[in-house]
Amino acid sequence: MVKMADKPDGYEGQGFFATSLDKVIGMARANSLWPLPFATSCCGIEFMATMGATYDLARFGSERLSFSPRQADLLMVMGTIAKKMGPVLKQVYDQMAEPKWVLSVGACASSGGIFDTYSVLQGIDRIIPVDVYVPGCPPRPEQIIEGVMKIQELAKNESLRRRHSEEYKKMLESYNLT
Numbered sequence: 001m002v003k004m005a006d007k008p009d010g011y012e013g014q015g016f017f018a019t020s021l022d023k024v025i026g027m028a029r030a031n032s033l034w035p036l037p038f039a040t041s042c043c044g045i046e047f048m049a050t051m052g053a054t055y056d057l058a059r060f061g062s063e064r065l066s067f068s069p070r071q072a073d074l075l076m077v078m079g080t081i082a083k084k085m086g087p088v089l090k091q092v093y094d095q096m097a098e099p100k101w102v103l104s105v106g107a108c109a110s111s112g113g114i115f116d117t118y119s120v121l122q123g124i125d126r127i128i129p130v131d132v133y134v135p136g137c138p139p140r141p142e143q144i145i146e147g148v149m150k151i152q153e154l155a156k157n158e159s160l161r162r163r164h165s166e167e168y169k170k171m172l173e174s175y176n177l178t
């Protein structure tokens with residue numbers, strides 16, 4: 001059964017429906033997120049299950065994976081990120097066009113997980129901003145889907161002005177991103 005996306009809040013009467021541009025664009029963005037899977041280890045396998053028929057991320061409009069940062073707006077980081085990999089991850093993030101969101105999937109991406117060692121980055125938020133964290137080692141596909149749904153909520157409710165705000169620019173500067 002095909003389920004249509006819920007329409008945003010607005011005013012309607014016979015033959016008309018009115019809402020704000022922010023809400024229409026938010027609805028379109030939230031239901032057409034294009035993920036870039038940055039999968040380095042076991043959490044990536046859970047993501048593969050998330051894309052499979054049983055869980056089917058396509059139901060959320062996200063079946064179109066992108067392996068080019070330039071055609072993706074949701075960076076999904078899944079797995080242990082070695083410090084040597086950090087600059088690569090940062091470059092991938094930097095190459096994505098705005099607006100973009102980051103989902104940190106699993107304990108390793110979020111905090112280094114069990115790998116409290118000299119070679120492992122202790123959380124990707126040390127090098128790029130993260131919007132939503134998914135706990136677990138590994139998280140189940142349901143948890144990954146919940147993370148994507150939280151990103152959808154953010155995309156749906158984001159003001160069109162946010163990415164141009166001083167606060168957002170300062171946040172990027174704090175990560176040495178422009």
Ligand code: SF4
Pocket residue numbers: 041042043044078079080106107108109113136137138139
């Ligand atoms: S959080 Fe656990 S399952 Fe995920 S990459 Fe790390 S060790 Fe593997």
